[in-house]
Amino acid sequence: QSALTQPRSVSGSPGQSVTISCTGTSSDVGGYNFVSWYQQQPGKAPKRMIYEVTKRPSGVPDRFSGSKSGNTASLTISGLQAEDEADYSCYSYAGSYTWLFGAGTKLTVL
Amino acid sequence: QVQLVESGGGVVQPGESLRLSCAVSGFTFVTSGVHWVRQAPGKGLEWVAFIRSDGGNKYYADSLRGRFTMSRDDSKNTLYLQMNSLRPEDTALYYCTRDSNWGPDYWGQGTLVTVSS
Numbered sequence: 461q462s463a464l465t466q467p468r469s470v471s472g473s474p475g476q477s478v479t480i481s482c483t484g485t486s487s488d489v490g491g492y493n494f495v496s497w498y499q500q501q502p503g504k505a506p507k508r509m510i511y512e513v514t515k516r517p518s519g520v521p522d523r524f525s526g527s528k529s530g531n532t533a534s535l536t537i538s539g540l541q542a543e544d545e546a547d548y549s550c551y552s553y554a555g556s557y558t559w560l561f562g563a564g565t566k567l568t569v570l
Numbered sequence: 571q572v573q574l575v576e577s578g579g580g581v582v583q584p585g586e587s588l589r590l591s592c593a594v595s596g597f598t599f600v601t602s603g604v605h606w607v608r609q610a611p612g613k614g615l616e617w618v619a620f621i622r623s624d625g626g627n628k629y630y631a632d633s634l635r636g637r638f639t640m641s642r643d644d645s646k647n648t649l650y651l652q653m654n655s656l657r658p659e660d661t662a663l664y665y666c667t668r669d670s671n672w673g674p675d676y677w678g679q680g681t682l683v684t685v686s687s
Contacts, residue, residue, distance in 0.1 A: 463614065494672035498615070505665060505677040506615065512671050549615050553672045557620055557629040559605070564614035 464489065464550055464562035471568040477538040480565045482550030483531060488560050490531035494553035497526060497535045499546045500564075506549065510535060537567070545569040572596035572676040574604075574666050579681030586656055590681055592649040592666035599623060599644055603669040606640065606651050608662035609680075616662075619651065620669065656685045 465483040472478040482489065482497075489495055495513045498506035508517055510526035513533060523539045533552070537544055550562040578590040592604070599621075606618040619640045620629045628640045639652040649666055661684050667674030 463616075492672075496671075496673035498674075500615075505679055506674075507677075508673070508675050511673055511675070515671075517675065551615075551617075551673050557622070557627070558631070559617040559620070559673070561607075561615040561617055 462560070464552060464560050466548075466550060466562040466565045468563075469566045469568065471570055472537075472540045473570045474540055474542065476540050477536060478540060478567065479537075480535045480548050480550075480567070482533040482535070482552070482562045484533075484552055484554075484560065485531055488531075488552040488554040489528065489533050489550075491555065492553045493528070495526065495528060495533040496551040497524075497533075498549045498551060499544075500549065501546050509548075540569055542569050572668060574668065574676060574678035576664060576666055576678045576681035579664065579683045581684045581686065582656055583687050584657055584685055586685075587652070587654045588656060588683060590651040590653065590664055590666075590683070592651075592678060594647050594649065594666075594668070597668060598647070599625060599642055599649070604642075604649050605667045605669055605674050606638075607665045607667055607674065607677075608660075608683075609665070610659075610662040613662075618664070621649065653683070656683075658685050661685050 497510040500506045549564045642649045663680040665680045668676045
C-alpha cells in the first residue's frame with residue numbers, strides 16, 4: 461500500500477486557478493470513483509472538499525471542483541482566495557475495504 | 571450534530587501498549603462505518619483502520635496488521651483502537667472519522683500518541 465503521489469507544493473495568485481494532481485494506480489484511483497479531497501488548515505482537523513471524484517459537500521464553494529482521468533485525480537480551485545491557503549490531501553478507496561492517502565500538497569496563495 | 575471525540579493518547583515507551591477511545595454522537599455505528607486515520611508530526615495523513623457498520627469486519631493498513639486492533643461498544647457509542655508493541659514511528663495524532671460515501675466526512679480533533687524512550 462503506497463501513498464498516492466501529489467506535488468509537494470503549488471502556488472497561485474488571488475483570482476487565479478490552481479490544480480493539484482493525485483496519481484495512483486488502476487487498483488485505487490483508476491479502479492474506483494471513490495476519491496475524496498481534504499483541506500487542512502494548521503492545527504485543525506481535515507475538512508472534506510470533494511467526494512466521489514466530483515461531488516461537493518454542502519457548504520463547500522463551487523470554486524472547488526474535482527475530476528479524474530485514468531489513474532490521476534485532480535482538484536481545481538478557481539478564483540483563488542487567501543483563505544484557500546492550506547494543505548490538500550487526496551484519499552482513494554483501494555479495494556477490499558482499504559484506503560490510501562496522498563502525501564499532501566501545500567497550497568500557497570501569493 | 572455529528573461529533574467524534576478521541577481520548578486515551580499519551581506518552582509511552584517503545585514496546586508498550588495504549589488504547590484509544592472515540593466517543594461518537596449524532597449518528598450510530600449501525601448506520602456508518604468508522605475509520606482511524608493518523609498524522610505524524612509534520613507529515614501527511616495515513617489511513618490506519620476501518621470498521622464496517624455491521625461491526626463484524628475490521629480492516630487494517632498492511633503495515634499495522636497484527637499490532638493494532640479495532641473494536642466498538644454499541645451501548646456506549648464508543649470505538650476503540652488497541653495499539654500493542656508501539657514503535658517510535660507510531661508517534662502521531664490519531665483521528666477517528668465517520669465514513670460516508672466511501673471516505674471520511676466528519677472528523678474528531680484527534681488524540682496525540684508519543685512513543686519515546
